Amino acid sequence: MPVITISRQLGAGGQAVATLLAEQLGWRLLDRALVERIAEELEVAPEDVEECDERVESFVERLGAYLAEGFPEVLPTPVLRPVSPERTARSVRRIVGALVEEEPAVVVGHGAQCILQGQPGTMHVFLHAPLHVRVARAMERYRIGEREATERIRRSDGDRKRYVREHFERDWLDACLYHLCLDTGSVGVEGAVDLIRATGRQILRGEGLGP
Numbered sequence: 581m582p583v584i585t586i587s588r589q590l591g592a593g594g595q596a597v598a599t600l601l602a603e604q605l606g607w608r609l610l611d612r613a614l615v616e617r618i619a620e621e622l623e624v625a626p627e628d629v630e631e632c633d634e635r636v637e638s639f640v641e642r643l644g645a646y647l648a649e650g651f652p653e654v655l656p657t658p659v660l661r662p663v664s665p666e667r668t669a670r671s672v673r674r675i676v677g678a679l680v681e682e683e684p685a686v687v688v689g690h691g692a693q694c695i696l697q698g699q700p701g702t703m704h705v706f707l708h709a710p711l712h713v714r715v716a717r718a719m720e721r722y723r724i725g726e727r728e729a730t731e732r733i734r735r736s737d738g739d740r741k742r743y744v745r746e747h748f749e750r751d752w753l754d755a756c757l758y759h760l761c762l763d764t765g766s767v768g769v770e771g772a773v774d775l776i777r778a779t780g781r782q783i784l785r786g787e788g789l790g791p
Contacts, residue, residue: 581701582607582784583680584776585692587752588707590736591714591721591729593764594688597707597772602686604773605789610679611688617679618671629668669747689740693757694748703783705776706758709765759783 588594602609619626672690679685680696693704718729744752755761760779762772780789
């Protein structure tokens with residue numbers, strides 16, 4: 581089945597692009613649906629998965645897990661998240677591979693560009709934008725101030741970069757991972773969708789991408 585993965589910087593409009601693209605193509609959107617599938621497998625709430633999504637365990641989390649396993653008397657009361665970033669990442673690998681076999685899909689994040697790298701019928705897209713554009717979008721989306729938006733973007737970039745490096749030994753910003761890199765600050769959401777579809781007709785040989 582044809583698949584388009586969308587990797588994105590926070591504030592680059594990835595959710596809007598992926599949603600519009602999936603709607604225009606009539607394909608399944610694997611974003612929230614993927615989180616819910618992971619949560620079902622791990623028997624936790626989707627919110628717990630989202631907290632661990634696209635990040636790696638901190639030293640404190642690793643230490644806590646070690647103490648809880650080896651010295652349970654030290655931690656008589658659970659203090660860790662119900663699910664760890666590592667468990668989440670392992671589930672993502674299994675579930676992404678299975679879901680994309682079911683029907684054409686647009687997959688957002690989760691390292692899908694690495695999981696499906698080199699697989700026939702896949703196209704990988706990276707969305708970025710200038711910092712001031714990202715900050716403005718984050719302020720509007722989360723209803724926060726400029727300072728908090730800038731800090732949230734900084735943390736997100738770091739988390740996503742570490743996630744890809746830790747679990748796939750790749751550089752999140754390596755252009756070689758992607759067929760197409762787009763500045764949504766320049767082309768906008770609809771322009772990005774148009775360019776993805778046009779490129780997809782070449783990469784995926786027109787698989788349901790329209791005229």
